Amino acid sequence: MPPAGLATPTASSSLGLLLAQVLTVLLATRACGLAVRPLGQPQVIGEMLAGILLGPSLLGLLAPAASAALFPASSLPALGALSQLGMVLYMFLVGLDLDTGTLRERGGTALLIGHVSIVVPFALGTVLSLFLFGGEAPPGLPFAAFALLLGAAMSVTALPVLARILAERGLQRTPLGGLALTALALAGGAITEALGLHALFGAFFVGLLLSKEQHLAQAARERLEGPLIVVLVPLYFAFTGLRTRLDQIREPEAWALAFVVVGVAVIGKLGGSALAARASGVAWRDAVALGVLMNTRGLMELVILNVGLDLGVISPTLFSILVLMAFVTTLMTNPLLSALGVAAGRAPRQSR
Numbered sequence: 132m133p134p135a136g137l138a139t140p141t142a143s144s145s146l147g148l149l150l151a152q153v154l155t156v157l158l159a160t161r162a163c164g165l166a167v168r169p170l171g172q173p174q175v176i177g178e179m180l181a182g183i184l185l186g187p188s189l190l191g192l193l194a195p196a197a198s199a200a201l202f203p204a205s206s207l208p209a210l211g212a213l214s215q216l217g218m219v220l221y222m223f224l225v226g227l228d229l230d231t232g233t234l235r236e237r238g239g240t241a242l243l244i245g246h247v248s249i250v251v252p253f254a255l256g257t258v259l260s261l262f263l264f265g266g267e268a269p270p271g272l273p274f275a276a277f278a279l280l281l282g283a284a285m286s287v288t289a290l291p292v293l294a295r296i297l298a299e300r301g302l303q304r305t306p307l308g309g310l311a312l313t314a315l316a317l318a319g320g321a322i323t324e325a326l327g328l329h330a331l332f333g334a335f336f337v338g339l340l341l342s343k344e345q346h347l348a349q350a351a352r353e354r355l356e357g358p359l360i361v362v363l364v365p366l367y368f369a370f371t372g373l374r375t376r377l378d379q380i381r382e383p384e385a386w387a388l389a390f391v392v393v394g395v396a397v398i399g400k401l402g403g404s405a406l407a408a409r410a411s412g413v414a415w416r417d418a419v420a421l422g423v424l425m426n427t428r429g430l431m432e433l434v435i436l437n438v439g440l441d442l443g444v445i446s447p448t449l450f451s452i453l454v455l456m457a458f459v460t461t462l463m464t465n466p467l468l469s470a471l472g473v474a475a476g477r478a479p480r481q482s483r
Contacts, residue, residue, distance in 0.1 A: 145209070148201075152210050153366065155201060159185055160365040172465055178365045179458060182372020192378060202373060214370040217363020220355055247407035248425045249286045252399030256285030259395050263388075267449040280439045284453050285396050287432050288315050288425050315425075371433045379451035389452045396456050397463075401426040416471055423467045432457035 163184070164177030184190065191198040202210075260278040268277045380389060405422030409415060433454060440450045 145206070148203075148206055149209055149213070152202065152206065153213075153362070156181065156185065156366055156369045157362065160369055171469060172462065175368060176462060176465075178368035179372055179461065181365075182369035183375055183377060183458075184372075185369065186373040186375060188375060188377040207370075207373070210366065211370050214363065214366035217359055218367040221359050221364050221367075224355060224359065243411055244404050244407045244421060244425065248288065248400060248404040251403030252285040252396065253282040255395050255399040256282035259285070259392070263449065267446045269443050269446060272444060276444050280435070280444045283435055284432060284439075284456075285399055287428060287435055288400070371437070374437055375433065375454045376447070376451055377455060379448050380455065385448055385452065388449075389455055392452055393456045393459050396428075396460055397426060400428075400460070420468060420471050420473045423464055423471070426460050427464045428457040428460045 159181035160174075160178040162177075163181040164174040167177045167180065168174075185198075185202070187198070257278045260274070260281040263281070264274055264277050268274075380386060401419075401422040403422075404425040405418045408418035408421045413421065436445070436450055436453050436457070439445045440447070445453070
């Protein structure tokens, strides 16, 4: 038995593997982040892309031995736990930065947008499930389970990814950014409640409650923001990418289905949110901008899809198609915001 305080060889090797994984992920996310910046994409897109490239979609195909040695299945829980810790702390900081004055002024609008952004794409996803159930659902699966999963996949918005995009564009403390975040916080919780993701939203609301304590909020930002943005948050985005397989989409029929799924997702989420914002009196350009922000899916989507795949609710091919949809809808956010002329400090305009 080793002396107290000394690590066993197994513990030491596990720590060494974890450090190697963290270093690899950070180098890959940094490189991918720099690569996508000239394309007008935020760092978070590079982080998502790095995870996919390090996973079975590329590294597992080109160098399966290296992939198995660097990311063995038995080591992923530790990496996942570390990445979850980073995201919990990050959501705490997001809550600290949210402008509660905007919530008081625009609470009704946020509530309407949040609910419509769930109901409309969920309904479209349920309709789509009627056509996909026969070919894509595993044998013996009840239709209700398949329809619920597809509806949730169409209606979820990625609060962490949206927060990163807003932060990188300097919009997180503007009325437009606050309105978009509040409509995730209010409606997104309903979807993730069943998945047990209380920690993310709990941390967000704790930060929101403490946002008025200026000294405490400033101290928390100074101590947490640097390590989170540089180390822990990239791990969260990359970890989920490690579990995805885009190589599953090969046949022309699968690509056609992917096109349909992306179209339904965008129409339901972007269109529904934009119409709800317009009905609340927001001018058309800002209403569309809010729809673009709500259309961001990212890793919350991937969490739902991984749960669905693990439970046998969706087929591997449909899983891969929905992963592609999540990436595309996140990828299109920044270019569309730029095309709409959304800049930091500009409030949503009321129609006249």
